[in-house]
Amino acid sequence: MPSTLAHDCVQSWMKKVPEWEHKENQIERIFEFDDYMSGMDFVNAVAEIAEDANHHPDMNISYARVAILLTTHDKGGLTESDFEVATRIDSLVD
Amino acid sequence: MPSTLAHDCVQSWMKKVPEWEHKENQIERIFEFDDYMSGMDFVNAVAEIAEDANHHPDMNISYARVAILLTTHDKGGLTESDFEVATRIDSLVD
Numbered sequence: 001m002p003s004t005l006a007h008d009c010v011q012s013w014m015k016k017v018p019e020w021e022h023k024e025n026q027i028e029r030i031f032e033f034d035d036y037m038s039g040m041d042f043v044n045a046v047a048e049i050a051e052d053a054n055h056h057p058d059m060n061i062s063y064a065r066v067a068i069l070l071t072t073h074d075k076g077g078l079t080e081s082d083f084e085v086a087t088r089i090d091s092l093v094d
Numbered sequence: 095m096p097s098t099l100a101h102d103c104v105q106s107w108m109k110k111v112p113e114w115e116h117k118e119n120q121i122e123r124i125f126e127f128d129d130y131m132s133g134m135d136f137v138n139a140v141a142e143i144a145e146d147a148n149h150h151p152d153m154n155i156s157y158a159r160v161a162i163l164l165t166t167h168d169k170g171g172l173t174e175s176d177f178e179v180a181t182r183i184d185s186l187v188d
Binding site for chain 2: 040043062
């Protein structure tokens with residue numbers, strides 16, 4: 001498990017995942033789909049990435065809107081793991 | 095779409111779903127599982143119920159903990175649909 005990233009390093013990573021919002025100790029991206037089951041397909045694809053990476057984002061589902069939140073709870077902040085998983089999630093839709 | 099329930103009617107329904115907590119205009123139940131994929135199996139089962147009922151609860155996934163929140167947004171409160179879906183969700187685990 002990597003350690004938390006310094007501020008300038010977070011800023012550097014944020015440029016690679018510009019669709020994500022940096023909020024205190026976490027990053028968040030909202031994904032909107034045309035219908036509920038398309039959102040659920042996405043949720044299941046994220047779950048596969050999460051299991052593979054052994055790093056599990058919080059997911060908040062509200063009909064076809066899915067919010068993904070990443071942080072490294074064990075470390076109390078953002079680590080490389082968060083940005084690696086964010087990059088993989090982006091590749092599902094972008 | 096049924097109309098919102100009067101206070102005494104909500105109280106009556108709450109006795110049928112005692113594991114749920116009544117919070118203002120919604121009801122919530124937290125489900126905890128042994129591992130992440132067990133939680134995801136549950137989420138998918140809830141999604142099937144939601145599609146079948148055309149009534150979609152919010153779901154907040156945090157590792158193996160899944161919070162389900164039900165309200166009827168169109169009506170601004172609790173309706174029979176919420177309690178019918180809650181009962182069906184309970185039947186998945188109880």
